[in-house]
Amino acid sequence: MLYENRGPFRTMVDVEKGVVDRSIFADQDIYELELERIFARAWNFMCHESQIPKAGDFFLSFIGEESVIATRDKKGELQVLLNSCRHRGNAVCRAESGNARSFLCTYHGWTYGLDGQLIGVPGYKDFYHEQLDKSQWGLVKAGKVASYKGFVFATMDPEAPDLEEYLGEVGRMGLDLLAHKGEALVAVDGVQKNLIGCNWKLAVDNLFDWYHPQISHASANMADFRRQQSRLTDEERELAAKAGIAGGGGAQRPHRVVMGAYGHAIGGPRLTQEARDARQQLRGKIGGLINDEFRETPAAKEALGEVGADTAGHPNIFPNLWMTNHQLSLRLPRGPGQCEIWWFTFVPKEATEERREEIIHGANHVFGPAGMLEQDDGENWDQSTRAMRGVVAQRYPLNFAMGLGQHAVQQASDTSYIDTLINEHAQLWTYRAWAEWMDAESWAALKENHSVRPAADSRP
Ligand code: FES
Numbered sequence: 001m002l003y004e005n006r007g008p009f010r011t012m013v014d015v016e017k018g019v020v021d022r023s024i025f026a027d028q029d030i031y032e033l034e035l036e037r038i039f040a041r042a043w044n045f046m047c048h049e050s051q052i053p054k055a056g057d058f059f060l061s062f063i064g065e066e067s068v069i070a071t072r073d074k075k076g077e078l079q080v081l082l083n084s085c086r087h088r089g090n091a092v093c094r095a096e097s098g099n100a101r102s103f104l105c106t107y108h109g110w111t112y113g114l115d116g117q118l119i120g121v122p123g124y125k126d127f128y129h130e131q132l133d134k135s136q137w138g139l140v141k142a143g144k145v146a147s148y149k150g151f152v153f154a155t156m157d158p159e160a161p162d163l164e165e166y167l168g169e170v171g172r173m174g175l176d177l178l179a180h181k182g183e184a185l186v187a188v189d190g191v192q193k194n195l196i197g198c199n200w201k202l203a204v205d206n207l208f209d210w211y212h213p214q215i216s217h218a219s220a221n222m223a224d225f226r227r228q229q230s231r232l233t234d235e236e237r238e239l240a241a242k243a244g245i246a247g248g249g250g251a252q253r254p255h256r257v258v259m260g261a262y263g264h265a266i267g268g269p270r271l272t273q274e275a276r277d278a279r280q281q282l283r284g285k286i287g288g289l290i291n292d293e294f295r296e297t298p299a300a301k302e303a304l305g306e307v308g309a310d311t312a313g314h315p316n317i318f319p320n321l322w323m324t325n326h327q328l329s330l331r332l333p334r335g336p337g338q339c340e341i342w343w344f345t346f347v348p349k350e351a352t353e354e355r356r357e358e359i360i361h362g363a364n365h366v367f368g369p370a371g372m373l374e375q376d377d378g379e380n381w382d383q384s385t386r387a388m389r390g391v392v393a394q395r396y397p398l399n400f401a402m403g404l405g406q407h408a409v410q411q412a413s414d415t416s417y418i419d420t421l422i423n424e425h426a427q428l429w430t431y432r433a434w435a436e437w438m439d440a441e442s443w444a445a446l447k448e449n450h451s452v453r454p455a456a457d458s459r460p
């Protein structure tokens with residue numbers, strides 16, 4: 001057992017003191033165990049159903065570092081297959097997406113059906129003497145595949161709970177905040193992909209981080225990166241501040257953190273009635289920054305419930321799926337010091353051409369390789385990750401104590417949340433879950449030993 005000499009992983013995440021051991025961002029052995037205990041076990045986001053609408057459509061995705069093919073078989077059913085030939089391991093699919101009748105391995109020609117079955121073996125009669133049992137040598141299939149409102153997920157572990165149970169109220173709320181942005185969402189062609197020299201957990205941690213924008217993104221804000229603020233009159237600018245619009249919201253605006261089982265969380269601004277009224281007045285003037293009309297639709301109201309209606313922060317579906325605005329991002333692990341960032345962009349099917357362009361413009365200019373914010377963020381994460389490697393640095397833990405013990409948890413239906421200002425509750429909740437996943441040797445152990453949600457009136 002790794003780390004016998006260092007105690008269980010939960011000793012590296014001290015939720016009482018709000019400190020986290022730096023080695024979890026640098027250590028190769030810990031990283032390799034993450035691939036096994038987190039990524040090979042969790043439900044991982046694959047793609048959106050609109051990316052594989054017809055039989056034979058496929059989309060290459062990842063589970064941890066392993067390439068998988070998400071496809072729709074002849075019966076129209078979703079399949080997720082490990083992209084590795086059972087003969088010598090070669091990739092059987094090289095294209096990022098497309099349509100195929102089967103997957104032919106380019107090494108010796110074994111051929112697999114859309115459902116992973118081995119259907120063709122060159123020399124089957126002459127060289128294998130018909131002794132190869134093809135039914136046993138299909139591509140490795142995901143343990144479970146499921147879709148939630150068009151978002152396709154897969155887990156390699158058949159012992160995992162079903163997707164809806166895994167997501168729980170918080171995971172579902174996170175996806176609902178994106179899914180209900182249109183009657184039907186369509187993924188825009190192409191996924192933006194880039195590599196940042198950072199540990200994947202820092203990129204996840206940052207999505208809850210509303211402490212950094214005023215410093216990290218000061219220059220982007222000064223440059224009016226979304227081309228919005230400069231169009232406003234003084235009166236509109238005041239409304240924008242009340243509405244909590246980026247750049248005009250200030251650091252004092254109310255925040256809400258929602259925390260659920262298996263590490264799912266949502267952290268960021270809360271839409272008070274004042275903020276909603278200001279947004280109502282600004283609608284139509286400030287274009288793409290006001291995009292919460294969807295909350296008023298009956299379907300969204302029902303899906304989001306009482307807590308979700310006010311929640312405007314960033315969701316993370318544990319381990320690594322972030323939804324923001326009309327986008328969704330994967331933080332894919334590539335070693336302890338590298339992370340591949342993927343950005344999917346969605347537009348409502350019914351959107352006008354103008355609205356579609358506005359959404360895509362925002363998507364290209366905020367995050368992704370050309371995004372003004374991600375360039376700022378990536379540089380900070382890169383420097384943090386480098387410093388984590390230091391033997392001296394590793395003697396000193398990181399501080400996640402902002403707001404620790406200060407704010408009582410409230411509950412509505414099954415959801416636990418904290419209403420406060422900027423804080424680090426969601427980050428600490430994520431690292432707490434990380435330690436629970438890492439300590440558990442199986443799904444059965446994790447089901448038994450995980451934090452479901454903070455208790456009412458507790459002060460995490
Ligand atoms: Fe695929 Fe040999 S590696 S056929």
Ligand code: FE
Pocket residue numbers: 212213216217373374377
């Ligand atoms: Fe940022």
